[in-house]
Amino acid sequence: MPVLYTHDMSSKKPFVLRIDPEKLKSLEKWAADEFRSTNGQIEFILDQALRTSGRWKTRNKNQTSNPDKNE
Numbered sequence: 001m002p003v004l005y006t007h008d009m010s011s012k013k014p015f016v017l018r019i020d021p022e023k024l025k026s027l028e029k030w031a032a033d034e035f036r037s038t039n040g041q042i043e044f045i046l047d048q049a050l051r052t053s054g055r056w057k058t059r060n061k062n063q064t065s066n067p068d069k070n071e
Contacts, residue, residue, distance in 0.1 A: 017042075 019027075024038075031041035050056035 027041055028038050031038045034041065034044075036044065047056070051058065
């Protein structure tokens with residue numbers, strides 16, 4: 001599966017996520033099935049949901065704007 005968008009880890013903002021233990025267990029299994037970390041799987045799911053809803057546009061590789069701003 002192609003990478004849709006990647007950026008420097010230093011530009012990511014950490015935050016705490018409270019989640020039901022059973023949901024976390026399912027996410028961990030799903031992530032392992034797709035050879036991703038749990039964090040990577042959550043980001044992948046969020047990226048898909050944001051793009052599908054039209055709330056996040058696919059970025060061009062040559063675009064240099066701030067990835068945290070939805071343009």
